[in-house]
Amino acid sequence: MRAVRYHEAGAPSVLELEAVDRPTPKGDELLVAVRAASINPTDAKRRQWGPKHLPKTTGSDFAGVVESVGDHVTAFESGDRVCGTGLHTDRFQQGSFQEYVTVPTDIVAMLPDSVSFKRGAAAALAGVTAWRALVDHAGLEPAETCFVHGGTGGVGHLAVQLSAALSTDTITTVGTEEAERAATEFGADTVLRYDDPELQESVDQPVDVIVDHRIDEYLGFDIGISAFGGRIVQYAGEDGDFEGAREGRSKNLSLHMMNMSNLASRSDTTNISEPLSSVLELVARGVINPQIHQNYSLDEAAEMHRAILEDSFIGKLVVTV
Ligand SMILES: NC(=O)c1ccc[n+]([C@@H]2O[C@H](COP(=O)([O-])OP(=O)(O)OC[C@H]3O[C@@H](n4cnc5c(N)ncnc54)[C@H](OP(=O)(O)O)[C@@H]3O)[C@@H](O)[C@H]2O)c1
Structure with missing residues (x-):
């Protein structure tokens, strides 16, 4: 089968489309025929830094069809449409940019019939991140x-839609x-420009919940x-200095530092399946709608x-496998 792998850390050119053996599922695993996968910044950052296990197949999110199941699997059977995420973590050497992948059931959820493979793959890691931030x-x-x-952004556009469904007022930049x-x-009530020098003055009401992916720049603003x-x-x-510690204390604020990857790599956290099922249900009901900016083939992974x-776009980039 074909897999997009890298044998050393480096530029996108280290990615190679290679012929590898099709994996066999262990007792608690599924063999999934991957139909679509999406890319997240973490896939590219890990390729730059170098993951623990090399060679590594790139890609975290996948959607596809169960081909076969291990002897201990009872919740899934061959033919099930499924979606999963978390393959970027060091727990896995395989990734989703390959034709078949073996995965444990704790990172997988059923993909509702009305949700396409591409939209499922686009919603997975980004949707679980938005869910964990706003709900959990x-x-x-x-x-x-x-x-x-x-x-x-990948996470941001789903967080805006989830916030619009959950709360009264959604402000975004x-x-x-x-x-x-x-x-x-996407349902934002107020849309501001992040490069507005008067950004803080434009926020005309106190904000209960703030979702931040550039904390080094914005903690004081938040x-x-x-x-x-x-x-x-x-x-x-990144790490950074900030102003406002005194004001933050006087407002009794709480700062939540979260990493969705924990769900895939630690046994003492919620399984990915739970929030992922919730996200996919919301996609099926039309409450959140993952946007696919561009579709690629495996040989365009680099x-x-x-x-x-490097690029600016709305939503997600998806590969059809
Ligand atoms: N901890 C976790 O569990 C977790 C999970 C998912 C992602 N992440 C991380 O979160 C970050 C975002 O992920 P993503 O998938 O959403 O990435 P993305 O799709 O690249 O989106 C990033 C967004 O940030 C916007 N942006 C650029 N400059 C900004 C500024 N000064 N102020 C506010 N927004 C700005 C971009 O807008 P433009 O298009 O205008 O540039 C883009 O919409 C990445 O660093 C990723 O690695 C962490």
Whole structure:
């Protein structure tokens, strides 16, 4: 079968489309025929840094059809449409950019019939991240206000849609006029430009929940716009200095530092299957709609790796396998 692998860390050019043996499922695993996969920034960052096990097949998210199941599997059978994520973590040497993958059932959920393989793959890692941030960490409530930084990104566009479904007021930031229109369609009540020098003054109400992927840039800003008792959830960003510790204390804020990858790599966290099932159910009901900016083939994986870190686009990049 074909797999997009790398044998050393480096530029996108280290990715190679290779012929490898088809894997065999162990007792608690499924063999899935992958139909679609999406790319996330973590796939490209891991390729740059070098994962624990090499060679590594790239890709975390997948959607496909169960080909066969291990002897101990009871919850799935061959022919099931499934979706999963978490293959980027060091727990796995395989990834999703290959024709067949063996996966444990704790990272897999059923894919509803009405959700295409491409949309399932697009919703997986980004959707679980948005769900974990807004539901599990922030506990966003109906009468609350939520601010999502970067509302047209892979995670951001799903977080805006989830926030619009859960809460009264969703505020987001974007970079272009086209993105402003898209974020409004995703359900944002207020769309601001992240490069506006008056951004903080444009937020005209205290915000209960803030979802931040550039915490080194925005922690001071987040504290400034927070309501008393606000929750700031950060899922990415570098180390950095910030101002506002005194103000944050006086507002009784909580800072949630989360990593969706824990769900795939630690046995003491929720299984990925649970939040992923919830996300896919919302996609099936039309509550959230993952956007596919561009579709690729496996031999274009290096271009996907370049684009995910360098280009600006709305939603997700998907590969059809
Ligand atoms: N911890 C976790 O569990 C977890 C899970 C998923 C992702 N992540 C990380 O979270 C980050 C985002 O992931 P993603 O998949 O959403 O990436 P993405 O699809 O590349 O989206 C990033 C978004 O950030 C926007 N942006 C750029 N500059 C900004 C600024 N100054 N202020 C606000 N927004 C800005 C971009 O807008 P433009 O298009 O205008 O540039 C884009 O919409 C990545 O670092 C990723 O590795 C972490």
